[in-house]
Amino acid sequence: MDSHTTLCLLVVALGLLPHGEAILGGQEAEPHSRPYMASIQVQEGEAMKHECGGFVVAPQWVMTAVHCMPTGANGRKVVLGLHSLSQPEDTQQVFDILELHNHPDYSNRNHENDIALIKLDRPFNASEAVRAVEFLRAGGVNPDTDATVDTAGWGSVDNLGSRPDTLHELQVEVVSARRCARGDYFGSKFTGNMMCAHRLCTPPACTLPFRTMDTCDGDSGGPLLYGGVVVGITSNGGKKCGQLKKPGIYTIISHYTQWIDSKLLATPSST
Template identity: 70%
Template sequence: MVSGKEVLVGPALFLLALISYSEGIIGGREAAPHSRPYMASIQVPEGDEMKHECGGFVIADQWVMTAVHCMPNGPNGRKVVLGAHSLSEPEETKQTFDILELHNHPGFSIENYNNDIALIKLDRPFIASEAVKPVVFLRTGGTNPDTDEDVETAGWGSLDNLESRPDKLKEVVVKVIRSTRCARSDYFGMKFTNNMMCAHKQCSDPCDQPHKVEDSCDGDSGGPLLYNGIAVGITSNGGKKCGQVKKPGIYTIISHYTEWIDSTMGLQPAATAPRAAE
């Protein structure tokens, strides 16, 4: 005989899995329109409409970088929108693309989100403008941010744990947390690997934000983490709730994947690695 408690376990675990599926912005502010021209909105069909699901960022003429867990089972009708600030308003700057190819890293682990990096090849090259431009990403040999360094991320993800979504792009500055802390059992334990960095920002009193912790949240997955204007991470995963002190946002370290990126995009290895300014 199945007990009442056992009946509730399955739905509860399923709900937790949905809550932790992706990441978004807690705190922060609205970005200046088109000040981050590399940002991409990955949208999924919902009835006759398209709904923002994950972020991404332009890294080359026809390529967008994102997270595997955004599309683990393929594109399935999703589209990529570049040049957006408002998701709902008509903007002449917007360019919409089908996904020609999706390359999920073969080493991705759904258990701990290790190797959470994916590349999208758009169905055609984008038209470069002030609203659509690629961002430089850190390559092998480049300088990743150290503990307590300021880094920034952006997205159209949730404003809170009730999944309230913004219409316009938001951005936030957070601080890198020491890796040994994020690997502690009261943080992420064995889930945290050397392919990840974690970051958030704790507001000190008096705090000008309604949240004590500024963080990424549901819907920002796949977006960039930037250090001095260079993409060094991909928003990956965090806690079951956003803005928790011991469950900061987790970001995939891009510089660990230079060889895979070059091979996937058919590029020759670069002679020198772009370095984040110190």
């Protein structure tokens, strides 16, 4: 849910915080080693502030989570090719949001169908720092229980909302769907369109009160990758990050191939 000097991808709310997950227990990513990463930013005073993550899936398209912008773009911008949120970088490209497509069956109650597509105001300029990533389609194989997956974001590093300046990344492990659907985990709020993942937290990566390495506030909308292919979208988790029985929850992308294609292929990209 709604995502870092050494941190634990924190987990946000099924309760739920409006803007997604963060990273607790990971480490800073090599600059521009994840050229598909996007920062969705909102105006705060005279500056722009990172709010949610996303990832590039086509020359003019970014995938993210509905709960990042449930009521529309409202002047937000998308920044590609960045590592630091505060330092100027020649690699950065800034875009207005031309179209926002939130899944029509999104549920605010449990973040079911938490998948959205952003059409940028123009295609990006491909470079070593900006490039689309492959995502799993219908018929593809999703990771099994205990499989190692990885994620990244600029989200909170603790439950006080402390945010990193640079992109952080983390490896986590898939938790069984049966466990996440138990009453002491997420119960009926966890559905077949979701997978959950975290990793037990060991010092010095993270210390009490954090029990797990996971995603948190600010990481929402970012990618969960398996073998370099995006299989999930960071969606939600517990009311506090790093709880043992509240792993991060991720929308399973391959369940939405038809809807994704209906948007990406509906209209030609601008030239």
